[in-house]
Amino acid sequence: MTSEAANVLFTLRLPDRTGAAQMALQVSRAFRRRGHGVTLVHGPLPPEEPSIVPDFCEIGATTVEETRLDRPWSPLLVSDLAGRARRAGARAIIGVNQRDRLPAVLAAARANIPAVVMVQNQHHFWGNGLISRAKRVAYRQTVGRYTTLAVCTSEVVKSQIVRFGVPDAKTVVLPNGIEPAPARPPLDPWRRRELLDDLGLDDRRFVFVSVGRLDPQKGHDLLIDAFARTPALAERVQLAIVGAGGTGDQLRARWPDELRDRVRNAGLDTTIRFLGWRSDVADVLAAADGYVHAARWEGPALPLAVMEAMAAGLPTIFTDCSGPPPWFEEGLDGLMVRAGDPGALARALARVAAMSDDDRRAMGARASALIREHYAIDDIADRFVELVVGTWA
Template identity: 55%
Template sequence: MAVARAAGGRRRVTGGAGRLFMTLRLPDRTGAAKMALEFARALRADGFDLTLVHGAVPRPSILPDVEALGVTTVLEPRLERPWDPRLVPALADRVRRDGGRCVIGVNQRDRAPALLAAARAAVPGVLMVQNQHHFWGPRPLAALKRRGYRAVVARSTTLAVCTSAVVQEEMTGFGVPPGRTVVLPNGIAVPPPVRLAPAERARLRAEMGAGADDLLLVNVGRLDPQKGQDVLLAALDGLPAPVHVALVGSAGDSVAARRTRGYASALHRQVRDLGLERAVTFLGWRDDVARLLAAADGYVHTARWEGPALPLAVMEAMAAGCPTVFTDCSGRPPVFEPGRDGLLAVSEDPASVRERIAELAALPPAERAAMGAAGAALIRAHYRVEDLGRTFSRLVRGVLDGG
């Protein structure tokens, strides 16, 4: 491995609990990487030293934030090729050489190498199972990937930390003993509310393409079949209410670049074919999502699959006070009451999404505001990342103690 970096020339803070290793094939700023960052923050606060082994660096990336925590980061290009026979020995050698006590795998593509390296280094292997599993490629190749993954996780997982009961059931279906799984939902650092001056709000709404009488909904996520923006566009077709949707995100996964670029092109064609040019705006990647949410009337999320029942993008919208429509692709969230905290649609069902959007559009502004406030209160009470990070660190300590 190569290119180890300490935190920007800062003096590294040494913990007293030993060194952990974390693998992260894609250190971008999407959900799994954000949770890796927050759990790294909790582990550092709990006294652990940490090395993050990552793949190619996209833009934007979490690496500056990770390094600011005093985490050592190591670029390992072979994470882009997890079948490379040199990857596992190299990772295991580094774990042994640096006295690593545990290896934590994050992305689906790096979990099997993380577990194999942990076994080779004779340390526990922990998985952050952030998403439901999908194995891409022609059917024989996808089946081969699934069999290989199942064989590794069934044999080598010390603990699988799953974001929902749906994900937990997948892991036990792969052969991981139930006693080696636990459900821990994702969480967010609840930000202070964003207050926009009327002129700024009007400017942002115009930038997102909304008319004066439109109900403006924001959707945040990379343009990818998983996120189901095509389902959302199908739901807008024939919607009687004046609704405008701003799609925030771009196609950019370095592994699935061809697929995501093709999907993005298909979305643009779908907008033209359905005559939705006046109802949909593609904004691309934005770093001012909090301000966009403050200018919107609501949020919509139509993913085909996720890991957590409340995806991070949905939680961030709820925390911002946006009334939300989202799909049940990972089950119904605990302590969530549809109609009070938000509106739940059936996954991959445009008619169901259309009904929920129409229901939101029909609410008087005061009732939409009340729904947004209830969702924000739910996030503050149950999904604070500081609390969940501390729980994750306790789980890791339990693994190290043999619990």
Template identity: 50%
Template sequence: MTVPDERLFMTLRRPDRTGAPRMALEFARALRADGLDLTLVHGPLPRTGPSILPDVAGVGVRTVLEPRLERPWDPRLVRALAARVRRDGGRCVIGVNQSDRAPALLAAARAGVPGVLMVQNQHRFHGPRPLAAAKRRSYQAVVARHTTLAVCTSTVVRDEMTAFGVPAERTVVLPNGISVPAPVALTGAERARLRGQMGAGEGDLLLLNVGRLDPQKGQDLLLAALDGVPAPVHVALVGDAVATRRSADHEAVLHRQVRRLGLERRVSFPGWRDDVPRLLAAADGYVHTARWEGPALPLSVLEAMAAGCPTVFTDCSGRPPVFEEGRDGLLARSEDPTSIRERIAELAAMPPADRAAMGAAGAELVRAHYRVEDLGRTFSRLVRGVLDAG
């Protein structure tokens, strides 16, 4: 039976199924397997797309709606979080999204317990310049003073946290990982059907890009790179805009860019799909052109590699450790359409056997170094260490 001094809280402003919530789910699974009781305090459900909450509840985590997480600057949010932690005997608060990390740390400090951060992404502070600068100063002041441990997805992210004033000894690098799925076998007819749904012609090289439509993910850079690729390459942008004006505006920009570049027959927008593993099995490759990320190998890239897809992705979070360029995948320069174009052309020019060999090498890399079960156990040990240190 779980004892009171093992109760933890986790905050998650946006309980959708993007990268950070999915890693929060896997770390929650590991904490529960380690016998820790966990409550997820979350913001409102996503307006579009599925929520991670049913999965979280499925691993035995209690979920609690806190509408004020939609307005993380609301001073009543910290008081409410701290009161809940004290009332339920919580021993630690774990903040996930950038926007809910400061309230999580302040609530932990008010409740007299440690504050742990899952720093999944590089930091961006949006809004007019004075507002963005004020957000940065406020965030920096809180994390520098109140972070007990920052679990960072890459050295790039850890360097940001130490630049904010978090002592290096309070940071650790733990990459993201995935639960490696069993191989997906498609019949010829199903493969042709799925490729048709993605808009690919019979002779096209089908490349997938999976993720929310957002400036961070750089789909506009991918379209700019695709313009001028000589091979018959078709790109399917699988995903939707999330419920922010920035994301919705970006989706509109992408559609205008496709029309302006005359790419209507080479680019498709299938929207959100819940059969991505089958789409990966039907594709010839995967391309990821983000401007910034947290891990050097983002979740979508890991999933593509695990599925045996040869991948092109940007070095926006540095070069992945234990990654061999040209064997495990192809690395392009971040925010450089010319570099992305060259890598796509290189992939397209490979004989099918060489692309298959690259896909197999990437899959082996993921199996050897990025199994989320192993990384989850490490995260749970880190949290146990925080609890033991008091």
């Protein structure tokens, strides 16, 4: 327990179940373990997939829907957030998503309390040239000026937030973490065949899984290109893509349909399967032979989806978009390839698919040990709480 129990207020524009929301929940659990109160001010619930808000309720957090977080330029949003923080007795406001950081740090300044930002991802400002530039300028003038502490998931993210004007002394690098599920025995062949059959997959082919929302960031189009340019790979390997999408600006809204069109046009309908959002990802991973993550950009060097695959003992391929992970040994713990390169993805997919069963098991076992030893969520979340408490000490 800390010497003084207090309250904190989180802003979370996207209360879905993806990485940023999951980390906000884990950090909130750590605050609650130490006797602190948590208020979550969140944006509209996702229409087509489960929300993380019930999980916040389960840990005793107060949750408030604030639809204006989807429109952060709303003139009364900052004053209302500041007022809510005062009424809750909040000692800090913690902005989680990129889009809600501006009102979060401005509200903290108005309430005269620390402004903490969880910098979970590399920054991208969507919109045409003029809109994108305006967002960038507004971000620099607010986040760069008013941030008390920026908790960054990698050195790449830290260097970017420093370029936006946050002093280096106000930043810290803290990777994401997970709570690995207990080790489970391999699926027996009959159960694996049954599960793969339910997913429309063939147990006679090597099965890769990729988990992530259908968004340009995640690079699923690069995976499609990797298979399209390598017919021999497409004949003996299948790819199962788990995730939903279709939110955001016009490009992102139509992205899932564009991906499906790419698969059809490339004649890969029997090679690449879209499974949608699923609540049984652990079972899907258990049935798979390998994992691949083709993101163009991320915040952490090891995104949560990659950590979960590694913890499950799968040989894993991911991109170098956020730099090499600490403690990771290339070729032993997994394979890291150049971001944005379908050819590199194709070569890595072929390399893993050609491994012997013993070599794949050895790589998966090393990956699982790496995650369990260095990325335990309780330790990381407790460190986050200590950092925030330090801002109000």
